[in-house]
Amino acid sequence: MLRTTPFHPRTAPLVQGQAWRRWAGYSVASAYELVHDREYAAVRNAAALFDVSPLHKYLISGRDAARLLDRMVTRDLTKCAVGQVMYTPWCDARGKVVDDGTISRLSDRVFRLTSAEPNLRWLSMNGAGMEVAIEEVSERLGALALQGPLSRTILQQLTPADLGALKYFRFIETTLRDIPVAISRTGYTGDLGYEIWVDAARAVPLWDALVEAGMPYGITPAGIWALDLARIEAGLVMLDVDYHSAHHALIEAQTSSPLELSLDWTVSWTKGPFNGQRPLRAEKARGPAWRFVGLAVDWGSLEGLYGEVGLPPQLPTVAWRTSTPVYKDGRQIGYASSGCWSPLLKQYLALAHLQAPHFGAGTSVEMEVTVEHRRRRARATVHAGPFFDPERKRT
Amino acid sequence: MTYDAILVGGGHNALVAAAYLARAGRKTLVLERRPLVGGAAVTEEVFPGFKFSVFSYVVSLLRPEIIRDLDLPRHGLQILPLESTVVPLDNGDYLGSWADPDLSRRELARHSARDAEAATLFGRLMHHMAMAVKPILGMVPPDPASLAPSDLRGLLSLGGHFRSLGSERFHALHKLMTMSSADYLDEWFEFDPLKATKSASGIIGTFLGPRSPGSAYVLLHHYMGEIDGAFRAWGFQKGGTGAISETIARAARSFGAEIRTGAAVEKVLTKGGRVTGVALGSGEEIAAPVVVSGLDPRRTFLELVDPKELPGELVDAIGKFKFRGSSGKVNLALSELPNFTCLPGFGPHLRGAMSISPSMDYLERAYDDAKYGEFSRNPYMDIVIPSLIDPGMAPPGKHVMSVFVQYAPYALNGGWTDAKREAFGDAVVDTIARYAPNIKSAILGRQVLVPPDIERITGLSEGNIFAGELALHQLFFFRPAPGWARYRTPVKGYWQCGAGTHPGGGIMGASGRLAALEILKEAGA
Numbered sequence: 032m033l034r035t036t037p038f039h040p041r042t043a044p045l046v047q048g049q050a051w052r053r054w055a056g057y058s059v060a061s062a063y064e065l066v067h068d069r070e071y072a073a074v075r076n077a078a079a080l081f082d083v084s085p086l087h088k089y090l091i092s093g094r095d096a097a098r099l100l101d102r103m104v105t106r107d108l109t110k111c112a113v114g115q116v117m118y119t120p121w122c123d124a125r126g127k128v129v130d131d132g133t134i135s136r137l138s139d140r141v142f143r144l145t146s147a148e149p150n151l152r153w154l155s156m157n158g159a160g161m162e163v164a165i166e167e168v169s170e171r172l173g174a175l176a177l178q179g180p181l182s183r184t185i186l187q188q189l190t191p192a193d194l195g196a197l198k199y200f201r202f203i204e205t206t207l208r209d210i211p212v213a214i215s216r217t218g219y220t221g222d223l224g225y226e227i228w229v230d231a232a233r234a235v236p237l238w239d240a241l242v243e244a245g246m247p248y249g250i251t252p253a254g255i256w257a258l259d260l261a262r263i264e265a266g267l268v269m270l271d272v273d274y275h276s277a278h279h280a281l282i283e284a285q286t287s288s289p290l291e292l293s294l295d296w297t298v299s300w301t302k303g304p305f306n307g308q309r310p311l312r313a314e315k316a317r318g319p320a321w322r323f324v325g326l327a328v329d330w331g332s333l334e335g336l337y338g339e340v341g342l343p344p345q346l347p348t349v350a351w352r353t354s355t356p357v358y359k360d361g362r363q364i365g366y367a368s369s370g371c372w373s374p375l376l377k378q379y380l381a382l383a384h385l386q387a388p389h390f391g392a393g394t395s396v397e398m399e400v401t402v403e404h405r406r407r408r409a410r411a412t413v414h415a416g417p418f419f420d421p422e423r424k425r426t
Numbered sequence: 427m428t429y430d431a432i433l434v435g436g437g438h439n440a441l442v443a444a445a446y447l448a449r450a451g452r453k454t455l456v457l458e459r460r461p462l463v464g465g466a467a468v469t470e471e472v473f474p475g476f477k478f479s480v481f482s483y484v485v486s487l488l489r490p491e492i493i494r495d496l497d498l499p500r501h502g503l504q505i506l507p508l509e510s511t512v513v514p515l516d517n518g519d520y521l522g523s524w525a526d527p528d529l530s531r532r533e534l535a536r537h538s539a540r541d542a543e544a545a546t547l548f549g550r551l552m553h554h555m556a557m558a559v560k561p562i563l564g565m566v567p568p569d570p571a572s573l574a575p576s577d578l579r580g581l582l583s584l585g586g587h588f589r590s591l592g593s594e595r596f597h598a599l600h601k602l603m604t605m606s607s608a609d610y611l612d613e614w615f616e617f618d619p620l621k622a623t624k625s626a627s628g629i630i631g632t633f634l635g636p637r638s639p640g641s642a643y644v645l646l647h648h649y650m651g652e653i654d655g656a657f658r659a660w661g662f663q664k665g666g667t668g669a670i671s672e673t674i675a676r677a678a679r680s681f682g683a684e685i686r687t688g689a690a691v692e693k694v695l696t697k698g699g700r701v702t703g704v705a706l707g708s709g710e711e712i713a714a715p716v717v718v719s720g721l722d723p724r725r726t727f728l729e730l731v732d733p734k735e736l737p738g739e740l741v742d743a744i745g746k747f748k749f750r751g752s753s754g755k756v757n758l759a760l761s762e763l764p765n766f767t768c769l770p771g772f773g774p775h776l777r778g779a780m781s782i783s784p785s786m787d788y789l790e791r792a793y794d795d796a797k798y799g800e801f802s803r804n805p806y807m808d809i810v811i812p813s814l815i816d817p818g819m820a821p822p823g824k825h826v827m828s829v830f831v832q833y834a835p836y837a838l839n840g841g842w843t844d845a846k847r848e849a850f851g852d853a854v855v856d857t858i859a860r861y862a863p864n865i866k867s868a869i870l871g872r873q874v875l876v877p878p879d880i881e882r883i884t885g886l887s888e889g890n891i892f893a894g895e896l897a898l899h900q901l902f903f904f905r906p907a908p909g910w911a912r913y914r915t916p917v918k919g920y921w922q923c924g925a926g927t928h929p930g931g932g933i934m935g936a937s938g939r940l941a942a943l944e945i946l947k948e949a950g951a
């Protein structure tokens with residue numbers, strides 16, 4: 032049996048179509064309703080409530096905690112203040128990404144790391160000889176993400192903390208209706224949003240409090256299908272979908288460096304030694320061979336291809352995750368790794384790995400689309416950065 | 427300040443036209459009489475804290491090409507799903523149609539297994555019909571009486587298009603164009619409330635009953651939105667329909683258009699058969715070589731210019747153009763949600779439309795009242811609660827309810843008075859109360875709008891929601907008059923772009939876009 036999350040008693044009765052999905056050995060809802068449009072819309076319109084408990088979570092404490100993490104990850108962790116959260120990838124010695132996640136500095140000597148994959152062994156190996164304790168708290172800690180423009184309004188009803196003062200990528204330890212929680216202003220939707228970390232034993236009352244306070248504000252439990260649409264709009268990379276961990280890659284070509292994933296901003300060139308530093312410096316000097324970019328598929332081109340068979344464009348309602356060739360001048364120059372129709376932007380979007388020199392914003396390329404069982408190519412334009420990046424995310 | 431083009435009226439069509447003109451580099455000015463743009467697509471805080479899409483309330487036909495060309499999502503377009511329709515029945519049961527096709531089929535099968543099967547085939551036929559008609563929405567109507575090459579080409583391509591349908595679909599289309607929605611639906615379905623609800627979309631905005639010939643065609647408009655279904659452009663605009671108008675206005679401004687509110691145009695100025703500018707109610711005159719009216723045909727031809735400047739046949743045709751507003755709108759501020767006896771308590775049905783169309787006879791009787799000059803004592807209603815979808819529309823825990831009502835004839839026996847307006851409002855609330863008894867005690871505020879109110883506030887003649895009925899003899903190359911369906915007028919430089927031109931009413935923007943493209947084409951830009 033797959034494991035269930037601490038919110039399962041509340042989420043299970045809401046899943047109308049038995050649409051569950053595996054995530055790190057847990058089952059979580061793909062969608063609660065039979066059609067997930069409303070769940071997605073809540074992310075951009077009101078507030079969507081996601082159960083993100085399956086994330087791996089570690090507490091790293093001790094005199095050398097900061098040193099361990101700083102040596103492991105690409106960002107400069109010595110600059111991470113208490114109460115701050117940093118998103119960062121971490122690499123192997125060849126500068127290829129092992130995983131990515133967030134690190135919260137709970138106190139001078141205590142950090143919490145979240146990751147997509149198990150990292151206990153990797154942490155221990157990197158901490159060999161250091162004065163540091165590593166504890167996996169994945170099961171002890173439930174996690175919810177409340178994402179959307181009304182998320183702050185809802186949370187503020189329940190907590191004495193001043194959420195208006197909580198900046199982007201900061202967290203506080205406080206209470207939500209007497210339940211001790213940590214609230215971080217983070218998420219995977221590219222919108223205003225928070226993640227709430229709670230002792231698994233208090234998970235159900237936390238869910239109830241949020242749903243009750245959120246009702247007048249349109250709070251909507253939402254599943255992974257909705258999350259996937261939002262993260263593609265936000266241009267956020269996903270492990271095992273868009274790239275493979277260097278620890279799982281069977282061949283060199285299956286690995287990616289942070290630069291190849293367009294995560295340059297997460298690599299500090301001034302910090303002390305860290306895993307992959309040397310190869311990354313060399314890669315920076317010669318320029319990355321790949322980039323991870325957005326593609327906006329040209330509607331007219333799509334309409335033309337479907338028009339040839341007498342159909343209006345058939346658009347996916349769920350994000351796809353099948354590697355799809357991208358061409359330029361008849362030659363394959365890369366592949367898209369996820370894509371969706373954006374209900375908000377009214378654009379067909381994809382996230383793609385493109386080879387130099389074809390990844391510049393505005394470059395015109397072609398993406399394979401299957402139109403009535405035939406492989407065709409639709410025009411698309413390279414887009415740098417998130418497709419959707421509202422001001423409210425930061426302000 | 428001089429302008430290349432002035433738009434009279436700030437309805438969504440004029441705003442679309444302004445955006446296209448400005449995008450092409452034209453110095454463009456929009457003049458709107460009211461303090462806000464949008465016309466029949468406006469959001470107003472009618473009661474403190476309660477915002478309403480005062481007139482039009484759902485978006486279904488806004489053209490995808492406009493959304494793309496003007497980049498509307500970047501300017502604030504955000505359409506939220508409106509997923510279901512539930513019809514309370516007189517026996518206490520209900521008929522529901524949900525976002526999930528399996529759920530809908532099973533629900534319909536509960537009432538008629540035969541209809542549940544037929545619905546699939548009917549849906550496919552309507553898909554084909556909508557596909558057949560769709561190109562016409564994006565086409566400038568050719569003039570069948572003209573021998574100009576462009577008209578002939580247009581007619582030829584239209585003929586070719588219809589030939590390509592094949593005889594089966596062409597015949598189906600012909601039926602759709604000529605039959606009553608009741609007869610058309612009778613050929614497909616047996617469950618009366620289903621037929622009533624489907625045919626209701628054929629009477630909206632017209633002075634026709636479900637058994638009036640020609641009403642079937644309007645059904646098709648409903649399906650037109652559906653072929654673009656995957657595009658997800660059907661539902662509620664966040665912030666109400668006024669937010670759509672504001673979105674288009676923002677796009678227009680981003681291209682450099684100027685928009686003035688509180689600026690009523692009194693006259694369009696002409697000299698020697700050519701437009702020279704406009705005169706405002708304030709006496710101010712603004713010159714421009716191009717003036718585009720976004721008002722309905724009556725105002726465009728008979729009020730803004732001197733009819734003496736126009737050919738007699740045109741004045742005559744416009745005089746005969748049928749408006750006959752037949753719809754009213756009741757906007758309610760609610761302290762709590764309505765509790766429908768057919769589906770008690772809170773449920774997903776409240777986030778969709780509730781349609782008061784329990785039977786064909788019910789609709790026909792509602793029409794009978796109107797035929798004889800009275801408002802329907804038991805009207806057809808399309809009810810939505812936008813605050814459940816967009817919480818910003820009402821204070822937390824409170825709600826707004828939008829009730830579109832038919833029939834409320836413009837020419838009421840003895841004329842509309844305040845007392846009659848309130849009596850109409852009472853009839854609406856009493857009818858809702860039969861299905862949701864708590865409604866009366868939940869009402870915190872009530873706004874009742876009947877056709878003369880719609881006319882007074884938006885300027886739409888006789889309060890016709892589509893700026894002229896969507897009847898077959900008023901569509902395509904007849905809209906608004908034979909020979910003048912190509913957005914031009916007999917006055918050089920004077921153009922029309924409102925919903926009274928092809929392809930007509932609804933928040934569609936197509937008239938505004940096609941008009942602007944014609945203007946630009948003529949200028950050789």
Ligand SMILES: Cc1cc2nc3c(=O)[nH]c(=O)nc-3n(C[C@H](O)[C@H](O)[C@H](O)COP(=O)(O)OP(=O)(O)OC[C@H]3O[C@@H](n4cnc5c(N)ncnc54)[C@H](O)[C@@H]3O)c2cc1C
Pocket residue numbers: 434435436437438439440457458459460463464465466467480481482483484485486487689690691692720721753754755830880883884885886889890891892893923924925926930931932933934
């Ligand atoms: C009650 C009601 C419900 C409806 N429901 C729906 C619906 O749910 N979905 C849908 O798609 N459609 C609906 N419609 C139809 C739709 O709203 C209209 O067809 C459409 O908005 C018309 O747009 P327009 O730009 O052509 O004209 P209008 O919106 O009528 O704009 C004309 C503008 O011109 C201004 N004006 C008038 N005279 C002057 C002057 N002399 N000088 C300057 N400005 C002037 C007016 O103030 C107005 O702003 C509804 C309409 C009504 C009335």
